[in-house]
Amino acid sequence: MPIVALPDLQPWDLALSTDTWIDQTRRRLERQALEEAPARPGAFVMVDGSLPPTSRPDVAGIIKGAADTPWLTDPSGLPQEGGWRSPALRLPATRIGERDRLTAFLRLRTATSAHPWSYSLIRVECFLDAGLEALDAACALALKHRQPPTSSDRRRDVHLVGFARAEAVLRARMPLVISQLS
Numbered sequence: 001m002p003i004v005a006l007p008d009l010q011p012w013d014l015a016l017s018t019d020t021w022i023d024q025t026r027r028r029l030e031r032q033a034l035e036e037a038p039a040r041p042g043a044f045v046m047v048d049g050s051l052p053p054t055s056r057p058d059v060a061g062i063i064k065g066a067a068d069t070p071w072l073t074d075p076s077g078l079p080q081e082g083g084w085r086s087p088a089l090r091l092p093a094t095r096i097g098e099r100d101r102l103t104a105f106l107r108l109r110t111a112t113s114a115h116p117w118s119y120s121l122i123r124v125e126c127f128l129d130a131g132l133e134a135l136d137a138a139c140a141l142a143l144k145h146r147q148p149p150t151s152s153d154r155r156r157d158v159h160l161v162g163f164a165r166a167e168a169v170l171r172a173r174m175p176l177v178i179s180q181l182s
Helices: 011-036 132-144 161-173 176-181
Strands: 045-048 059-063 089-091 101-107 121-127
Touching (some): 011 045, 045 132, 045 161, 059 132, 101 132, 121 132
Parallel strands (some): 045 059
Antiparallel strands (some): 059 121, 101 121
């Protein structure tokens, strides 16, 4: 566990500084892991969340909070049947250094009238230059790796097996003092 000297003395300021340090460290380590991940032809590196800044073409982002997408104003056009995706949408880069993305909403399991509209709905992203074929392949991979309905994970409807396993490994390695704080 690293020891970090933070300049703050007040509890609230110290809490904010700690949160900022943890977030920056996490992002740096995630970028490093992504850049060092082996590349295989026809394979993807799936990341939990939106696509990070990277030059790799073989990255796909899985956004579990599709219902929180601010620009989705009419969910009536989204697929209701499991295994279907919406038409692809182009998301232009919003900052210097970012790349344009393709995204689509993917229904992992069929939604009935008894479910909320966002049931088992995720959003899949890939870089525009990877093409529509890459988006389709990433959607197929996400569908293949959905959790079984019998999973005890409360996010099983939108959380992929690999992400759940990675989180379980990280939780098992978490120092006791940290696990008691969370």
